[in-house]
Amino acid sequence: MPDGAMPVLDVRxxxxxxxxxxxxxHAVNDVSFDLRPGxxxxxxxxxGSGKSVTMMSLIGLLPSPPAEVRSxxxxxxxxxxxGMTPEELRKVRGARVGFIFQDPMTSLNPVFTVxxxxxxxxxxxxxxxxxxxxxxxxxLLELVGIxxxxxxxxDYPHQFSGGxxxxxxxAMALACDPExxxxxxxxxxxxxxxxAQILELVKELRHKLGMAIVWITHDLGVIAGIADRxxxxxxxxxxEQAPVKELFTNPQHPYTRALLQTVPxxxxxxxxxxxxxxxxPPVLGAPPAACPFRPRCxxxxxxxxxENPQRIALGSGHDVACFWDPATGExxxx
Amino acid sequence: xxxxxxRRLLLAIPTxxxxxxxxxxxxxxxxxxxxxxxxxxxxxxxxxxMRIALGLDQPTHVRFLRWLQQFFWVEPLHMLDTLFGTSxxxxxxxxxxxxxxxxxxxxxxxxxxxxxxxxxxxxxxxALIAVPVGVISAYRQYSFIDQLGTFISMIGFSVPTFFTxxxxxxxxxxxxxxxxxxxxxxxxxxxxESFTKQIRQMIMPVSVLALYNAAQIxxxxxxxxxDNLNQDYVRTARAKGLREKTVVLVxxxxxxxxxxxxxxxxxxxxxxxGAIITExxxxxxxLGQLLITAIQANDLPMVQxxxxxxxxxxxxxxxxxxxxxxxxxxxxxxx
Numbered sequence: 001m002p003d004g005a006m007p008v009l010d011v012r013x014x015x016x017x018x019x020x021x022x023x024x025x026h027a028v029n030d031v032s033f034d035l036r037p038g039x040x041x042x043x044x045x046x047x048g049s050g051k052s053v054t055m056m057s058l059i060g061l062l063p064s065p066p067a068e069v070r071s072x073x074x075x076x077x078x079x080x081x082x083g084m085t086p087e088e089l090r091k092v093r094g095a096r097v098g099f100i101f102q103d104p105m106t107s108l109n110p111v112f113t114v115x116x117x118x119x120x121x122x123x124x125x126x127x128x129x130x131x132x133x134x135x136x137x138x139x140l141l142e143l144v145g146i147x148x149x150x151x152x153x154x155d156y157p158h159q160f161s162g163g164x165x166x167x168x169x170x171a172m173a174l175a176c177d178p179e180x181x182x183x184x185x186x187x188x189x190x191x192x193x194x195x196a197q198i199l200e201l202v203k204e205l206r207h208k209l210g211m212a213i214v215w216i217t218h219d220l221g222v223i224a225g226i227a228d229r230x231x232x233x234x235x236x237x238x239x240e241q242a243p244v245k246e247l248f249t250n251p252q253h254p255y256t257r258a259l260l261q262t263v264p265x266x267x268x269x270x271x272x273x274x275x276x277x278x279x280x281p282p283v284l285g286a287p288p289a290a291c292p293f294r295p296r297c298x299x300x301x302x303x304x305x306x307e308n309p310q311r312i313a314l315g316s317g318h319d320v321a322c323f324w325d326p327a328t329g330e331x332x333x334x
Numbered sequence: 335x336x337x338x339x340x341r342r343l344l345l346a347i348p349t350x351x352x353x354x355x356x357x358x359x360x361x362x363x364x365x366x367x368x369x370x371x372x373x374x375x376x377x378x379x380x381x382x383x384m385r386i387a388l389g390l391d392q393p394t395h396v397r398f399l400r401w402l403q404q405f406f407w408v409e410p411l412h413m414l415d416t417l418f419g420t421s422x423x424x425x426x427x428x429x430x431x432x433x434x435x436x437x438x439x440x441x442x443x444x445x446x447x448x449x450x451x452x453x454x455x456x457x458x459x460x461a462l463i464a465v466p467v468g469v470i471s472a473y474r475q476y477s478f479i480d481q482l483g484t485f486i487s488m489i490g491f492s493v494p495t496f497f498t499x500x501x502x503x504x505x506x507x508x509x510x511x512x513x514x515x516x517x518x519x520x521x522x523x524x525x526x527e528s529f530t531k532q533i534r535q536m537i538m539p540v541s542v543l544a545l546y547n548a549a550q551i552x553x554x555x556x557x558x559x560x561d562n563l564n565q566d567y568v569r570t571a572r573a574k575g576l577r578e579k580t581v582v583l584v585x586x587x588x589x590x591x592x593x594x595x596x597x598x599x600x601x602x603x604x605x606x607x608g609a610i611i612t613e614x615x616x617x618x619x620x621l622g623q624l625l626i627t628a629i630q631a632n633d634l635p636m637v638q639x640x641x642x643x644x645x646x647x648x649x650x651x652x653x654x655x656x657x658x659x660x661x662x663x664x665x666x667x668x669x
């Protein structure tokens with residue numbers, strides 16, 4: 001991880017709210033993070049913890065209404081994405097920020113050829129002619145490991161398998177050489193062997209192309225194998241953030257610790273029952289005034305009910321938003 | 335695709351023969367006497383002779399086979415004769431209307447242009463209005479435009495054409511006097527003045543039918559667009575940074591058109607059948623009106639032939655709808 005370099009993406013105090021009929025839902029609460037060039041940042045959390053919403057807020061992919069980005073700043077190379085007009089933001093999407101989605105079976109348009117869908121961003125953003133774009137599209141397919149690329153451009157998505165379609169999605173996201181690639185649970189819908197292939201592919205491409213990647217997942221195993229740095233989210237907040245080794249060996253937040261304990265191990269003693277975190281993540285009708293994890297936390301202190309802990313730096317790139325100190329078992333003294 | 339088409343066309347033959355038989359037998363069972371319109375002063379012996387002249391003394395199956403032969407052999411030959419000046423069908427009996435004693439197909443060809451102009455035009459117009467209305471309604475769901483579109487299509491859908499037709503006549507012909515209330519079929523369009531006259535007499539029947547058709551198709555279009563607007567591939571298209579116009583009018587529209595195009599194709603035969611009432615209201619003497627008068631006069635050959643032509647249209651347009659489906663959706667292959 002190239003430390004100290006200017007971040008490609010710098011997000012500060014992002015807040016996103018969904019306005020629904022039954023009131024507001026505060027999906028993203030004061031999220032800040034940065035992404036350095038060439039880095040792979042893993043974002044972990046349960047379903048509904050605001051991982052995807054955070055990333056989609058940045059580039060205007062959330063349907064509005066009901067979504068509304070309330071405040072914050074997201075600097076991509078010094079330009080604020082959140083202050084852009086929809087048209088400016090459109091020119092960023094696909095060109096400088098690429099996106100890969102969860103379900104490759106439904107993410108491609110069934111009635112257009114893969115070639116057409118691959119050449120679209122090239123023609124839109126880079127002003128390529130059809131033959132130029134087609135040549136580049138064939139290169140891209142080869143890059144993501146699809147053989148006989150030239151011929152397969154004329155195939156429709158249903159003629160590809162799930163893993164192959166995800167490769168096409170990756171090729172599409174990479175088409176215009178983006179600085180940032182956001183991968184929203186790209187391996188969740190694939191079976192395990194295909195998952196491994198896609199992970200290998202991304203690792204390889206990352207070194208070849210040198211872009212920064214945000215990898216959203218709820219699979220800690222995937223994160224351990226691929227990420228440089230991990231950000232743990234809960235109830236629309238970042239609760240802990242650390243380099244990947246540090247996080248796995250020295251987790252500080254009770255939620256991170258609990259998450260790590262839920263991963264079943266094939267080594268060691270056989271467990272009778274899988275560990276779970278009891279309860280459900282909350283749906284926030286208002287910005288949290290207390291620690292949102294408190295009802296599910298084994299170590300909740302009196303202070304946790306009075307205020308929402310802010311992130312405090314622990315050194316070596318590790319920070320946590322919790323009053324409890326696992327070293328002492330008592331309140332943390334900053 | 336060609337194999338499939340040929341197979342379907344071959345399969346259509348037994349289907350159509352069966353339909354022809356059912357129509358024939360149903361008409362056989364229907365009460366009514368073709369001699370009922372003959373004045374009472376005509377003596378029974380003469381009536382009997384007239385019956386024999388019409389072939390009514392023959393058993394049912396002979397009459398059915400005769401009709402089949404006339405419809406599938408004599409009439410096509412006659413059509414070729416008129417086209418190329420040959421004389422293959424000479425001396426062979428054509429299907430004759432009991433009412434007017436002239437060949438049924440000649441009358442059908444006479445009436446066809448009126449129906450195609452009025453009903454066909456209204457269908458094309460309806461579809462052309464419906465597609466953009468459906469697209470906008472879905473894209474701006476629950477907006478004022480959507481509500482307005484929904485309201486108007488509800489009216490077009492639920493108020494029968496015989497009511498809207500009469501209403502229009504009362505408003506535009508009787509009170510305002512803008513358009514003629516009776517469609518003049520004898521009008522020959524040969525200069526600007528007759529052309530405007532033709533347009534003026536077409537406006538009301540065409541708009542009544544177009545409203546009805548547009549109401550139906552726009553609902554389909556809207557529902558289909560709504561189905562597709564929330565699909566994952568739309569998000570992908572946006573994530574690629576495509577213009578909103580491209581996302582909606584290329585990605586979403588192409589997918590949404592698949593069911594709508596089949597609905598439009600399946601509706602074409604109804605253009606002929608469904609306009610019976612409207613033709614009646616505006617006195618357009620097209621095919622619908624022809625069918626009604628034939629039924630009233632017990633003109634069985636005419637009713638049989640017209641109904642069978644509708645059946646052929648339905649079978650053919652079903653096939654066309656299926657083929658269009660295959661053309662529009664690459665996931666469907668017929669071979």
